[in-house]
Amino acid sequence: MAQxxxxxxxxxxxxxxxxxxxxxxxxxxxxxxxxxxxxxxxTFGWVxxxxxxxxxxxxxAFGLRMRxxxxxxxxxxxxxxxxxxxxxxxxxxxxxxxxxxxxxxxFPMLTxxxxxxxxxxxxxxxLTAIGLVAVAMATYxxxxxxxxxxxxxxxxxxxxxxxxxxxxxxxxxxxxxTAVVDPLTGLLNRVALQTRASELALDAAAGGARPALLIAxxxxxxxVNDRHGHARGDAVLIEIADRLRATVATAGGIYRFGxxxxxxxxxxxxxxxxxxxxxxxxxxxxxxPVAGISLTVSVGVAAGTxxxxxxxxxxxxxxxxxxxxxxxxxxDRVCGAxxxxxVEPIVAPARRATDGPRVPTSAPTSTGGTSATADPGWGVRxxxxxxxxxxxxxxxxxxxxxxxLERSAKDSETNSAIVLATLLVSGLWLHWWGLIPSxxxxxxxxxxxxxxxxxxxxxxxxxxxxxxLVAASGVTTALADRPILYALPMGALFTLGAAASFRKAGATxxxxxxxxxxxATALVIDPRGVAHAPFIxxxxxxxxxxxxxxxxxxxxxxxxxxxASITDGLTGALNRAALEARIPLIVQQSTxxxxxxxxxxxxxxxxxxxxxxxxxxxxxxxxxxxxxRLRGALRAFDSMYRVGxxxxxxxxVATGExxxxxxxxxxRRAVADEPVAGLPVTVSVGAATAAAGRAFDYDATFAVxxxxxxxxKQxxxDRVxxxADVAALQPLAQAA
Numbered sequence: 001m002a003q004x005x006x007x008x009x010x011x012x013x014x015x016x017x018x019x020x021x022x023x024x025x026x027x028x029x030x031x032x033x034x035x036x037x038x039x040x041x042x043t044f045g046w047v048x049x050x051x052x053x054x055x056x057x058x059x060x061a062f063g064l065r066m067r068x069x070x071x072x073x074x075x076x077x078x079x080x081x082x083x084x085x086x087x088x089x090x091x092x093x094x095x096x097x098x099x100x101x102x103x104x105x106x107f108p109m110l111t112x113x114x115x116x117x118x119x120x121x122x123x124x125x126x127l128t129a130i131g132l133v134a135v136a137m138a139t140y141x142x143x144x145x146x147x148x149x150x151x152x153x154x155x156x157x158x159x160x161x162x163x164x165x166x167x168x169x170x171x172x173x174x175x176x177x178t179a180v181v182d183p184l185t186g187l188l189n190r191v192a193l194q195t196r197a198s199e200l201a202l203d204a205a206a207g208g209a210r211p212a213l214l215i216a217x218x219x220x221x222x223x224v225n226d227r228h229g230h231a232r233g234d235a236v237l238i239e240i241a242d243r244l245r246a247t248v249a250t251a252g253g254i255y256r257f258g259x260x261x262x263x264x265x266x267x268x269x270x271x272x273x274x275x276x277x278x279x280x281x282x283x284x285x286x287x288x289p290v291a292g293i294s295l296t297v298s299v300g301v302a303a304g305t306x307x308x309x310x311x312x313x314x315x316x317x318x319x320x321x322x323x324x325x326x327x328x329x330x331x332d333r334v335c336g337a338x339x340x341x342x343v344e345p346i347v348a349p350a351r352r353a354t355d356g357p358r359v360p361t362s363a364p365t366s367t368g369g370t371s372a373t374a375d376p377g378w379g380v381r382x383x384x385x386x387x388x389x390x391x392x393x394x395x396x397x398x399x400x401x402x403x404x405l406e407r408s409a410k411d412s413e414t415n416s417a418i419v420l421a422t423l424l425v426s427g428l429w430l431h432w433w434g435l436i437p438s439x440x441x442x443x444x445x446x447x448x449x450x451x452x453x454x455x456x457x458x459x460x461x462x463x464x465x466x467x468x469l470v471a472a473s474g475v476t477t478a479l480a481d482r483p484i485l486y487a488l489p490m491g492a493l494f495t496l497g498a499a500a501s502f503r504k505a506g507a508t509x510x511x512x513x514x515x516x517x518x519x520a521t522a523l524v525i526d527p528r529g530v531a532h533a534p535f536i537x538x539x540x541x542x543x544x545x546x547x548x549x550x551x552x553x554x555x556x557x558x559x560x561x562x563x564a565s566i567t568d569g570l571t572g573a574l575n576r577a578a579l580e581a582r583i584p585l586i587v588q589q590s591t592x593x594x595x596x597x598x599x600x601x602x603x604x605x606x607x608x609x610x611x612x613x614x615x616x617x618x619x620x621x622x623x624x625x626x627x628x629r630l631r632g633a634l635r636a637f638d639s640m641y642r643v644g645x646x647x648x649x650x651x652x653v654a655t656g657e658x659x660x661x662x663x664x665x666x667x668r669r670a671v672a673d674e675p676v677a678g679l680p681v682t683v684s685v686g687a688a689t690a691a692a693g694r695a696f697d698y699d700a701t702f703a704v705x706x707x708x709x710x711x712x713k714q715x716x717x718d719r720v721x722x723x724a725d726v727a728a729l730q731p732l733a734q735a736a
Contacts, residue, residue: 005073005120013196014176015073015115018557023063025553026111029546030056033107036542037090040535044094044101051093055086076115083108084128088135098140099147099486100536102154103543105132106161106489110496110547113165114172114554125162129155149426150486156422157489160415161547164497167408168554171500174407175561182256183577184234184643185241190569193255196265197312204310212252212274212303213315214264215323216244216281219296219331221260221645222608226713228293229706230601230647235291243284248277258570258616259645271303271336278334286332296332298323303336320616327612391459391506400559401459401501405449408497412449416442419493423476434479441472463506466498467513474517483526488540491518492547499551500558507555511548515541568642570620571627579641579649583698586653590696597696598660598689600650601705602630602667605682605717607646614679621677629670630683634663649702657689657722664720672718682718684709689723 062075087104105128113121136151144151180192200211225233244254252266278299285297300323302315322335388394423435445465477487491514499507522530522537530537566578611619641649652660664685672682686709690701712721715729
């Protein structure tokens with residue numbers, strides 16, 4: 001069963017984390033649909049609501065146990081299966097016109113689809129469709145045979161809603177995966193480390209496992225960047241990451257913690273086994289040159305003993321102290337500590353006794369997720385992104401809208417095919433010309449979506465198209481040759497995917513359109529029928545609102561992961577992935593507009609000394625404060641990226657060398673004028689300008705800026721160097 005629900009620990013962790021994020025939206029929709037079903041007592045009788053009441057009670061009880069359950073994913077699956085079964089039993093026990101209940105199984109499927117993998121959701125959807133057909137034919141066969149659209153339309157609605165939910169799930173999954181991967185090395189990052197550590201703590205408490213934690217730090221890495229340039233430094237980190245993968249293999253997970261620091265988490269290892277892995281890491285790095293440079297690493301190890309609880313913060317502090325001992329003892333060595341013992345801080349002359357060890361700034365939570373502070377970039381409006389409006393906050397939002405549209409293209413085509421086939425088949429019993437509005441709206445949507453990514457403000461066109469699709473469903477229902485109130489829920493066909501694309505403003509527009517369309521259609525085609533059985537309208541409205549609530553929650557989760565995937569988790573600056581995504585846009589802009597583009601490469605002077613003398617906590621505080629000051633010195637439309645440990649890149653569009661120098665000087669002074677985190681800190685800046693008249697070549701411009709940074713470092717630091725300065729400063733750099 002476990003292998004069917006998820007293929008690996010990462011997929012399981014995503015399922016559990018998202019389920020916790022959706023707890024409140026799920027509770028809201030369950031309450032909403034419960035009220036809708038209560039309004040149907042007069043129409044269908046109270047007996048049919050008993051299975052639904054039982055399912056709701058089980059849902060609440062399982063929800064309370066979620067945080068303490070050993071296998072909460074099984075509770076989630078049981079909840080969904082119970083909801084589906086209860087809805088089918090409700091239909092079987094109902095009195096009166098059952099066609100108004102045929103849409104009911106779509107709701108538990110709607111809550112299931114965002115969580116589980118496609119194989120699980122599609123299997124459940126097919127089984128539910130078969131079950132619905134069987135129950136409908138067994139209890140309401142003559143009526144269905146006389147008017148098949150009564151059953152065809154609800155089945156179609158369920159399949160389309162499920163496909164829309166799966167498309168939103170895929171976008172959330174992709175963005176989440178990107179958010180926990182270091183874009184340079186391809187290793188997992190701090191966010192993934194904290195999540196995995198939390199999971200290991202639970203496993204250790206339940207099964208007696210002995211997790212071990214290793215911190216590996218590249219010796220004298222700062223010298224690599226200073227002597228060989230940042231491109232070579234990046235190549236070194238990539239190759240070391242590859243060697244770590246080959247060495248650690250299945251022994252544990254590998255994470256890039258910071259600039260040249262890597263963490264290995266071993267789920268169950270004796271101290272001797274952990275030391276052995278650390279020694280193999282040290283040996284494989286020292287064995288042959290890395291990217292043409294002879295390097296070594298120092299490794300600190302914290303390994304547990306039988307019966308000792310795994311405390312991530314304590315383990316990290318122990319391993320960090322052991323790493324410091326390895327560094328202060330000559331480097332290129334492994335030092336270890338046992339978690340079951342109290343490890344006294346190692347104090348060397350270069351480090352004050354008051355300097356504490358480096359401890360992670362946010363602890364893992366007990367739910368398998370991370371604390372709110374684990375992802376400081378989430379929810380932050382990013383400088384340098386495109387201007388926003390009432391529909392999207394910035395360029396990140398706009399990118400999310402277009403990205404979700406592109407990712408859901410195949411599902412959208414499948415949905416369109418399902419809707420078209422359903423309408424054509426239903427046309428055998430309904431007037432075919434009444435189907436024209438929905439078919440025409442679908443054709444227009446397909447044509448427009450192929451051009452939307454090229455638009456400067458695609459969000460407005462997308463919203464208008466989705467509103468058109470929702471409204472068209474109401475028009476089609478109203479044009480039928482007879483009142484078909486059972487088709488009212490069709491207004492929710494596209495609301496989930498639409499709400500997932502936008503923030504609350506856009507989701508509200510979609511929801512309001514669905515509600516207004518549903519109410520207007522009901523009052524136009526059969527006001528007496530609605531007055532006689534208000535459930536028909538109440539259920540349809542509540543179902544549409546529920547899809548909007550869940551869709552907006554799914555979209556918010558995907559959007560937050562998208563922000564995290566392009567944001568440095570420590571400083572809140574944009575990261576390397578965001579830089580790589582921005583470069584093609586600048587190339588296109590420079591080609592069309594023929595403008596100068598400048599690149600600044602910024603490096604904190606003597607940053608390694610800060611870590612060695614004052615500890616990594618102080619180093620992290622310096623990075624955060626420096627990043628804040630650098631961003632504050634930029635113009636509103638400029639972009640800054642953290643591309644390494646203490647290295648930042650700034651892209652200055654439509655900016656020549658003279659103006660770039662002025663901006664760089666303002667950034668340098670912002671850091672140097674006052675102590676940073678209580679320490680005197682300076683930065684060196686290399687600037688290069690790509691002249692107008694040809695396409696912007698980032699690699700070439702960065703290489704020149706990096707050379708100018710090297711000149712700034714060698715000629716005294718705390719300065720800005722542009723092309724005009726090189727001739728005068730070169731003798732100083734050569735002498736150094």
